[in-house]
Amino acid sequence: MGYRVAVVGATGNVGREMLAILEDVNFPVDEIYAVASRNSIGVEVNYADKRIYCQAIDDFDFSKVDVVLMSVSGAFSKEWSPKIGKQGPIVIDNSSAWRMDPDVPLIVPEVNPDDASLARRKNIIANPNCSTAQLVVALKPLHDAAKIKRVVVSTYQSVSGAGKAGVDELWDQTKAVFTLGPTEPKKFPKQIAFNVIPFIGSFNDDGYTDEEAKMWNETHKMIDPAIKLTVTCVRVPVFVGHSESVNIEFETPLDEDEAREILRDAPGVLVVDKRDDKGYITPKEAQGEFAVYVSRIRNDHSAPNCLNMWVVSDNLRKGAALNAVQIAQLLHERGMLERAHA
Structure with missing residues (x-):
């Protein structure tokens, strides 16, 4: 017996990916x-072999569904997620609205699945930022x-992270x-075509961005x-797929060979790391795939107990839609989804 699922924001890039x-x-x-x-x-979207038509959120009865996948703005989620949660279903929200709420679990299933036990506090689970999701999958093991x-991270984030308008702008400018x-x-x-922009989001008082x-x-x-973590986020002229250059300092020694074996056994990770000119993954190759790819694993000769690696993933999938669906799968496997009465 299956569930009744609502996808809110179904016409956007991530909403359509959720359905797929x-x-x-x-x-x-x-x-x-x-x-x-x-x-x-009335806007038409596809699910499996059928077409479904969008309904207005104002008129929709959420008490008849079991789980809601949300891909909307933070302000929209702040208004609607609590209202939906009070009607019974668990909301899995892709915005930034609830990530740091102490009563809302922030989950990547490969990293902290046990935090799902906190889901019923507000009937909301938060999906992390797309660049964070792939990073923590690689860091946790x-x-x-x-x-x-x-950890020192520099990101190379695709324009699809900024939605359809970002993709259109790169295409039109090119x-x-x-x-x-x-x-x-x-x-x-600034111009994104044939350029890189070391700024994503908005500036905080300390000179870092909110991203x-x-x-x-x-x-x-x-x-x-x-964990001490410092980050520089950069937008690059790539349509889909975020990349990250990651330098990690450990408390105890861990060399590149050990790290490679650990990551090969880690859930959600695929290691592609050969010492030749094609032995690594680029965002183009990660597009449409589920995995977090790790390449260029190597000792950092400038400091003890340090490694460098290259982390790539499809930001619309693991960074957003896939992670949300995996959270729903986790809830299903743990018997946490209560079916609404007909």
Whole structure:
């Protein structure tokens, strides 16, 4: 017997991925509903071999569903997630609205599955930031083996992390460069085509951006608050797939060969690490895949107990839609999804 599932924000990039992944992983679905704002009433989306039509969130009865996958803005989620949770279903929210709420678990199933036991406090589970999700999948098994002391991360984040408008801007600007047309930025603060932008989100008083702060705050919540983490987030002209250059300092020795074997056995990780000119993964190859890929694992000769590695994943999948569906699978496996009465 399957569940009744609602996808809120079903017309967006991540919402559509959620629908696709529910089918890909054979999540037990009896009924599926696409929900969005009034502007999207009647918009057609696909699930399995059928078309479903968006319903307005204002009119939708959430008491008839068991689990809700949310891909909306933080402000929208702040308004709607508590209302939906009070009607019974567990909300798995992809926005930043609930990640640091002490009564809301922030979950990556490969990293902290036991935190799902806290889900009924507010009937909300938070999905981490896309760049954090892939990072913690790679860090957690190493932290378990040789406690992590400090991490230095530089991200190379694709434009799809900024939604459809980001993808459209890269596409339009790229065409414009070749036709000598205008390339004025709209979604991004500067031209993204054939460029990189060392700024994502908004500046905090300390000079870091809120995107960078999300990564260390969320890593602390999911793995260990004692880990020192510093981040520089960069937007790059790639359509899909986030990459990260990661330097890790451990409290005890862990060499590259040990790390490689640990990561090969870790859930959700695929190691592609050969010492040749094609022995690594790029975001293009990670696109459409479920795994977090780790390459370029090597000792850091400049400091003791340190390693470098390269971490790549599809940000629309593991960084967003896939992780949300995996949380739903985790709840199903642990018997935490209560079926609503017909």
